[in-house]
Amino acid sequence: xxxxxxxxxxxxxxxxxxxxxxxxxxxxxxxxxxxxxxxxxxxxxxxxxxxxxxxxxxxxxxxxxxxxxxxxxxxxxxxxxxxxxxxxxxxxxxxxxxxxxxxxxxxxxxx
Amino acid sequence: xxxxxxxxxxxxxxxxxxxxxxxxxxxxxxxxxxxxxxxxxxxxxxxxxxxxxxxxxxxxxxxxxxxxxxxxxxxxxxxxxxxxxxxxxxxxxxxxxxxxxxxxxxxxx
Numbered sequence: 465x466x467x468x469x470x471x472x473x474x475x476x477x478x479x480x481x482x483x484x485x486x487x488x489x490x491x492x493x494x495x496x497x498x499x500x501x502x503x504x505x506x507x508x509x510x511x512x513x514x515x516x517x518x519x520x521x522x523x524x525x526x527x528x529x530x531x532x533x534x535x536x537x538x539x540x541x542x543x544x545x546x547x548x549x550x551x552x553x554x555x556x557x558x559x560x561x562x563x564x565x566x567x568x569x570x571x572x573x574x575x
Numbered sequence: 576x577x578x579x580x581x582x583x584x585x586x587x588x589x590x591x592x593x594x595x596x597x598x599x600x601x602x603x604x605x606x607x608x609x610x611x612x613x614x615x616x617x618x619x620x621x622x623x624x625x626x627x628x629x630x631x632x633x634x635x636x637x638x639x640x641x642x643x644x645x646x647x648x649x650x651x652x653x654x655x656x657x658x659x660x661x662x663x664x665x666x667x668x669x670x671x672x673x674x675x676x677x678x679x680x681x682x683x684x
Binding site: 495504505506507508509512514554558560561562563564565566567568569 | 605608610616617618619620623662666670671672673674675676677
């Protein structure tokens, strides 16, 4: 089945230690998104790639970076995680501006 | 600025009908989506309205009035498995989704 895959599902990192979350998709969608969702809150868009074009949200901290080496893969890099970065990180994909398909998420814990 | 308002929680009984309202203020409005999210899970797409009117998909229907900046999600024949959070989300220019804070639906026996 075509899907959005996120690895790992659970990630524990230390305060200040860089961490990378990964997302892959078999839908061949040209748009990929990264959202941050904290407990009992709405998903918040961090950035997205429209094809190879990177689009950063104005309020996304510089601590968060992203890479998309090819259509299928997208990475979220957190350069120096703080305690406030503990959250669920959701990857989503879409064909152009259509319906977004979400992956299962990676729950990040910062110790 | 952009904002969406929806009730924080709703409770209903099995077999009943429930309506979750969403009002929004945004620029560059393209459409209104609804997502369901079970505890610990990912949001899953339910419906999308770009034009005024009612869209029906099985037990779920969604309505949009662009002139009133208002929409709702209607869930019929409620089942226990419908207990989840429901988010309305505005799609603006560039295809970005701006989510509301979510409505937690509890379905009781």
